[in-house]
Amino acid sequence: xxxxxxxxxxxxxxxxxxxxxxxxxxxxxxxxxxxxxxxxxxxxxxxxxxxxxxxxxxxxxxxxxxxxxxxxxxxxxxxxxxxxxxxxxxxxxxxxxxxxxxxxxxxxxxxxxxxxxxxxxxxxxxxxxxxxxxxxxxxxxxxxxxxxxxxxxxxxxxxxxxxxxxxxxxxxxxxxxxxxxxxxxxxxxxxxxxxxxxxxxxxxxxxxxxxxxxxxxxxxxxxxxxxxxxxxxxxxxxxxxxxxxxxxxxxxxxxxxxxxxxxxxxxxxxxxxxxxxxxxxxxxxxxxxxxxxxxxxxxxxxxxxxxxxxxxxxxxxxxxxxxxxxxxxxxxxxxxxxxxxxxxxxxxxxxxxxxxxxxxxxxxxxxxxxxxxxxxxxxxxxxxxxxxxxxxxxxxxxxxxxxxxxxxxxxxxxxxxxxxxxxxxxxxxxxxxxxxxxxxxxxxx
Numbered sequence: 001x002x003x004x005x006x007x008x009x010x011x012x013x014x015x016x017x018x019x020x021x022x023x024x025x026x027x028x029x030x031x032x033x034x035x036x037x038x039x040x041x042x043x044x045x046x047x048x049x050x051x052x053x054x055x056x057x058x059x060x061x062x063x064x065x066x067x068x069x070x071x072x073x074x075x076x077x078x079x080x081x082x083x084x085x086x087x088x089x090x091x092x093x094x095x096x097x098x099x100x101x102x103x104x105x106x107x108x109x110x111x112x113x114x115x116x117x118x119x120x121x122x123x124x125x126x127x128x129x130x131x132x133x134x135x136x137x138x139x140x141x142x143x144x145x146x147x148x149x150x151x152x153x154x155x156x157x158x159x160x161x162x163x164x165x166x167x168x169x170x171x172x173x174x175x176x177x178x179x180x181x182x183x184x185x186x187x188x189x190x191x192x193x194x195x196x197x198x199x200x201x202x203x204x205x206x207x208x209x210x211x212x213x214x215x216x217x218x219x220x221x222x223x224x225x226x227x228x229x230x231x232x233x234x235x236x237x238x239x240x241x242x243x244x245x246x247x248x249x250x251x252x253x254x255x256x257x258x259x260x261x262x263x264x265x266x267x268x269x270x271x272x273x274x275x276x277x278x279x280x281x282x283x284x285x286x287x288x289x290x291x292x293x294x295x296x297x298x299x300x301x302x303x304x305x306x307x308x309x310x311x312x313x314x315x316x317x318x319x320x321x322x323x324x325x326x327x328x329x330x331x332x333x334x335x336x337x338x339x340x341x342x343x344x345x346x347x348x349x350x351x352x353x354x355x356x357x358x359x360x361x362x363x364x365x366x367x368x369x370x371x372x373x374x375x376x377x378x379x380x381x382x383x384x385x386x387x388x389x390x391x392x393x394x395x396x397x398x399x400x401x402x403x404x405x406x407x408x409x410x411x412x413x414x415x416x417x418x419x420x421x422x423x424x425x426x427x428x429x430x431x432x433x434x435x436x437x438x439x440x441x442x443x444x445x
Contacts, residue, residue, distance in 0.1 A: 009035070013046040020053030028053050044075050048084060055088030063088060079110045086116055090123035095132075098123070111143070118150045125158025133158045149180040156186040165193045169202070176209055184215055191217070195224045200232055204241065216250045223256045230263020238263060239272065246283060254286050258294060265298030270307075273298060287318070293325050300333035308333060324350070328361045335368030343368050359385065363396045370403035378403060 012035040019028035032050055035042060042050075047070040054063035063085065067077060082105040089098040098120060102112055117140040124133040133155060137147055147155075152175050159168035172190050175182050187210050194203035203225055210217055217225075222245070229238035238260050245252050257280055264273040273295060280287060292315040299307040308330055312322055327350040334343040347365055350357065357365075362385050369378035382400055385392060397416060404413035 007035070007038075007040065009040050009043050009046060012040055013043065013049060016046060016053075017049040020049055020056070023053075023057070025053045025057050025059070041073070042070075042075070044070070044078055044081070047075055048078070048080050051081060052084045055084055055091075058092070060088050060092060060094075077108065079105070079113065079116075082108075082110060083113075083116050083119070087119045090119055093123070093127065095123065114140070114145055114148060114151075117145065118148075118154065121151060121158075122154040125154045125161065128158065128161035130155070130158040130162045130164065149175070149182070152180060153183050153186045156189065160189040160193070165190070165197075169194070172206065182213070184210075184218075187215065188218060188221055191221055192224065195221075195228050198228065198232065200225065200228050200234060200237075204229070204237060207241065211244065211248060211250075219253045219256060222252070223259045226256055227259035227263060230260055230267070233267065235264055235267060235269060235272065239276070242276070243279075252285070254288055254291065257285065258288075258290050261291060262294045265294055265301075268298075268302065270295075270298050270302060270304075287315075287320065289315070289320055289323050289326065292320065293323075293329065296326060296329050300329050300336075303333070303337060305330070305333045305337065305339075322350075322353075322355070324355050324358055324361060327355060327357075328364060331361060331368070332364045335364055335371065338372065340368050340372045340374070359390050359393060359396065362390075363393070363399060366396060367399045370399055373407075375400075375403045375407060375409075 012031060016028045016031050019025070019031065028050060032042065032046070035046075047066055051063045051066050054060070054066065067081065067085065070077060070081075082101055086098045086101050086105075089095075089101065102116065102120070105112065105116075117136055121133045121136050121140075124130070124136070137151060137155065140147060140151070152171055156168045156171050156175075159165065159171065168186075169190050172182065172186060175186075187206055191203045191206050194200070194206070207217055207222075207225060226238050226241065229235070229241070242252060242257070242260055257276070261273050261276055264270070264276065277287075277291070277295060280291075292311050296308045296311050299305070299311070312326060312330065315322060315326075327346060331343050331346055334340070334346065343365065347357070347361075350361075362381055366378040366381050369375065369381070378400060382396065385396070401413045401416050404410070404416065
C-alpha cells in the first residue's frame with residue numbers, strides 16, 4: 001500500500017472486483033487476505049465480488065467456503081449472493097445443489113426474482129430438460145412474474161434440444177407478435193429445422209423478421225435456405241432474398257450465391273442465372289471456379305456450347321483458371337453433339353495447361369470416340385488408363401462393352417466383361433447388354 005493512504009472497505013472491494021473481472025482471481029484472493037490483515041472488515045459487496053470471481057473460474061468449493069465465512073463473520077448473504085451461487089451451480093450442471101440453494105434462499109426470506117428463475121430455466125433448457133424448465137416458468141408466473149425475452153429465448157433452445165420444434169416455432173412467433181428481443185441463436189435453430197423439413201415459406205418469413213431487426217443470418221443458414229428455395233421451384237423468392245441482403249448491406253458469400261445460381265441452372269432458368277452473375281460482377285462480389293462451372297454445366301445441358309466456351313474465356317480473363325471439371329463439362333458437351341475433333345483439341349489443351357485428365361474425363365472421351373465409330377481410339381485411351389493403374393468405374397467398362405456389342409464384336413465384349421469381373425466391378429448392365437445383343441444376332445429368322 002502507498003504511504004499516507006488508508007484504504008477502506010470500498011477501495012478494497014473495488015480493487016477486488018477489478019481483479020475478478022480481469023480473471024485475476026489469485027490477486028483478488030491475495031488482496032482479500034491483505035485487507036483482513038490490515039483490520040479492514042469485508043462487507044457483503046466484497047464477499048459477493050470474491051464469490052462471483054470464484055464461480056466464474058469454476059472454483060465452486062472455494063466460493064461456498066467464502067459464503068460460510070461471511071455467515072460466520074455475521075455478514076448476511078443477499079439475493080445477489082444466492083443468484084451468483086445458483087448461476088455457478090447451474091453452469092456446472094449441479095441442478096440438485098442449485099435447487100437446494102433456492103430453498104435455503106427462501107428460508108432466509110429472499111424471494112427468487114426473474115434473474116434466478118431465468119438462470120434455472122436456461123440451465124435445464126441447455127440439457128434438454130424442457131419439462132423441468134416449463135415447471136419453473138409456470139412457478140414464475142404463479143408468483144406474479146412475467147416471462148421476458150431471456151425466458152423465451154431459453155425455452156426455444158430447450159424445445160430445440162428436446163426435438164419439439166413446432167413448440168419452438170410457436171414460441172418464436174409469440175415473441176415476434178409481442179415485440180420481444182430475440183437472439184440470433186433462437187432464429188437460427190428454428191429456421192434451420194424448417195429448411196431441413198422443407199418448410200421454406202415459414203423459414204423465409206423468419207429470415208425477413210431477422211432482417212427487420214438488423215440481424216444478419218449466418219452464411220450456412222442462408223445457403224441452406226437459398227438452395228432449398230431454388231430446389232423447390234421458389235426461384236423468385238430466392239432471388240428477391242439475395243437482392244435484399246445485398247441492398248441492406250449484408251454481404252452474401254460466394255457459397256450462397258453459387259447455391260442460387262445452381263438452383264436456377266438446374267431448373268433451366270439460364271437467363272436469370274446469367275443476370276445474377278452479371279450482378280455479382282457489377283457489385284464486385286467474389287466469384288470462383290464453382291460459380292463458372294455451374295453456369296457452364298447449365299449451358300452444356302442445354303446444348304449451348306458457345307455460351308459455355310465464352311464463360312471459360314471470361315473466367316481466364318478474371319484470373320480464374322479452369323480446372324478438370326471445367327474441361328470435362330465442355331468435353332462432354334462437344335462429344336454429345338458429335339464435335340469429336342473439337343473435343344480432341346480441347347483435350348490436348350487441358351493437358352498442355354497441366355491439367356491431368358481423370359477417369360471421368362477419359363470416360364467422356366472414350367464415349368465420344370465410340371459414338372463416332374472410332375472404337376479403336378477409345379481402346380487406346382482405355383489401355384492408357386490401365387497402364388496408369390487408375391481404378392476404373394463401371395461407366396468406362398460399360399461404354400466400351402456397349403460399343404463392341406453395337407459393332408458386333410461380341411468376343412471382345414465378353415473378354416472385357418471377364419476382365420471387368422476380375423476387378424470386382426461387374427454390373428447387371430454388362431450381362432443384359434451383351435446377351436441382348438447376342439440374342440438379336442443369333443436368333444433364327
